[in-house]
Amino acid sequence: MLLQRIGNRGIRLGTLFERAASRHPANVLVLDHDLALAPDLGRRATVAEVAELVAEQASRLWEARVRPGEHVVVHTSDTFDITLLACAISRVGAVPVLLSPQLDGDTVAELMRRADRPHLVTDPATLEGSLPGTVFDLAGSVLLTSGHHDRAVSLADLTGVRRVAPVTMPPDHPTLITHTSGTTGLPKLAVHTGRTLQARYRPQRLAVEPIVRKRETIAMHVSFVHSRLFTALAISLLKGFPIVVLSDADPERVAGLFAGIRPGILEAHPNTFMRWESLADDPREPLANVKLFSSTFDAIHPRTVHRLLRASRRRAPLFGQLYGQSEVGPTVVRAYTRRRGPEADGRCVGRPFPGMTDVRVVSRDGRPPSESNPGHIEVRSDGRITTYLGEPERYARQLSDGWWRMGDVGYRSRWGCLHLLDREVDLIPGFGSTLAVEDALFAKVDALTEVIIIPGPDGTAVPVVCTKDDKPLDREAWRGAVAGLPAMAEPVQWRLADLPQTATTKIKRLELARRLTTAGQDT
Structure with missing residues (x-):
């Protein structure tokens, strides 16, 4: 009953930092970069200070006439400002639409069209650099995090505005829109609700609790426009874990930072962990205190897992691999220990979360799915998005009686483990995985x-x-x-x-x- 009640309440991004500050006001957030929204705050702040910043930015957005239910596109430089803006936008009941700084201007313009005249929050460098002039026609208003432009409103100028109370939207109302990876074409806009995000939070929290029983510093290098960052932050903030947020994954810079802060948990993309293999050989031992390595996005190469685990000096470190997708969140989980060598089967991505997610493999040709004849991987999850913004037909095509087709092919072993062999579009006939x-x-x-x-x-x-x-x-x-x-x-x-x-x-x-x-x- 407790899990069901938590799931029905829905995650509340607008008050996340405020609620965390009420529990752990002295907890700290450390950045490896400066914030455009608050350049004087520095790179180390208490969670209470960050909560105040979010509330202040929400009040400025309200003053700029951002209202509940409206779409607000955030397309700025690659900093934690993106995440804080998303929380501030949610705090006034609007819906943040997060677009990666890596997207080209034409793609951003097309995604803004789908959002139907949204507000646009950006910065001078992005506005004057990659964005086409058409964004002024596509946007209801253009807001700048800093600096000035003749056709935009500067949030920095809106000082001394009246503080507004947080707006709580229903749990089934859209609360966040992110885009898919775009590996197969123009990205799709994935619509998350408070309820679907909470459904993703629940299994990840339950997976972490038996492993990490005491306060640990967590370091994250996760895309600021990805839904995973918000569930990872929620788990860490509400448990009172000190948080280090990285925008730069350069191994040399990271090694120096980790050598000083000694994180106990690392959360990153698989390719980031691959870059960090060199940290295992660094004489400063920047990974010595890591108890849990966590990767949520794709299968990871066993060599990377082996090297990172061997670099930890903790008694029994774990590498947790969560296989999922932007549309459904994490669906299966697998844990690696030091006992598994670099030749371990990396195609086994794990098993579903009991009672929360499920997975099946559907034949592509009428024959039973197997290693030599992989089938379509389909999953069930309460964390599934509700639609693609502006493309409901495309969303419906991937659903079959509640099962979501992942676009990957694989098979399940006799022990129930899901093996991921390839993206369907990447199959090379006769080659294998x-x-x-x-x-x-x-x-x-x-x-x-x-x-x-x-x-x-x-x-x-x-x-x-x-x-x-x-x-x-x-x-x-x-x-x-x-x-x-x-x-x-x-x-x-x-x-x-x-x-x-x-x-x-x-x-x-x-x-x-x-x-x-x-x-x-x-x-």
């Missing part, structure tokens, strides 16, 4: 920092590789690694920085394949 082969290559070639297997123009599997410090690939080591694996073309080496990525650092495989084809045609 590209993800499994990538796992094998990572385990065998230590110098690799990324390997993506994509179809070439003639359908042949082409491995695109990146190496540490962009050093030339050791071809002899490569030939030894690919022995016994499915046939592939010769590897193509790229700089990691040149790979097309989403807001959550996933590689856009279809875009990479297109660029590779174009590059081949130009030579």
Whole structure:
């Protein structure tokens, strides 16, 4: 009954920091960057100070005529201001629409059209840089976090405004809109309610509680426009955990920061953890105190898990992997310990949360799904979004009697574990699982920092590789690694920085394949 009651109340983003401050007013939030909304606040603040900042910004938004139920697009530089603005917008009953700083201006304009004349909150650098002039026609109003523009209202100028009380919207009302990764085209706008976000919060909180029983510092490098950040913040803030929020994942900077604060929990994207493998060899031992590594987005390479766990000096550290999607939240979970080596089966992403999520694999051709004949992965979850904004038909096409098609293919083992083999659009006929082969290559070639297997123009599997410090690939080591694996073309080496990525650092495989084809045609 308790879990049901919590789920029915709905998560309340607008008062999240205020409620956390009432429980743990002296708890601290540490940033690796300055806030545009409050440059004088510094990089270390109490949760009570942050709650005051959110309430102040909400009052300024109200003064700027933002009202309950209205859409407010947030498209600014990549800072924690995005998250605080989302909470402030929610506090006045409006609906934040969070668009990644990585999106190009034309994409932002198209997503604003779907939001039907929203308010736009941005900053001078973004407004004068990537955004087209049409945003002024698409927006009900344009608001700046700092600075000035002739056609915009500066929130910084709205000082001394009357403090407004928080507006509580019904739990089934939209409370947050985020966009999908856009790995297969133009992003979709996913509509979350208070109830669906609370349903995502519940299993994650229950998964953490048996593992972390005392107060630990948690460090996060999660996209500021992703729904995962809000559930992670809610768990940490309401438990009184000190929080470190990172915008920069550069390993050298992170190593220095972690060496000083000694986090006990790390939350990051899989590709971020891959970059942080080098921290395992740092003499300052920045990962020594980590008890729990948490990754919520995609399957992660076993080599990365192995190296990070070996870098911890805690008695029994865990790596928690949650497989899910923007549309449904986390659906299955798997925990790794030090006992699993770098050759462990990384395609097994775990099992559902009992009583909260479920998963099935549906045949693609009438034959039972198996490793050699993977089927469509479908899930049930109360955390599923309610629609795609402006595209309800597209949303309905992915639903079948309450089951949500993930767009991935795989199978379930005889023990019930879900094995993720590929994205459906990334399948290469006759090759097998590209993800499994990538796992094998990572385990065998230590110098690799990324390997993506994509179809070439003639359908042949082409491995695109990146190496540490962009050093030339050791071809002899490569030939030894690919022995016994499915046939592939010769590897193509790229700089990691040149790979097309989403807001959550996933590689856009279809875009990479297109660029590779174009590059081949130009030579």
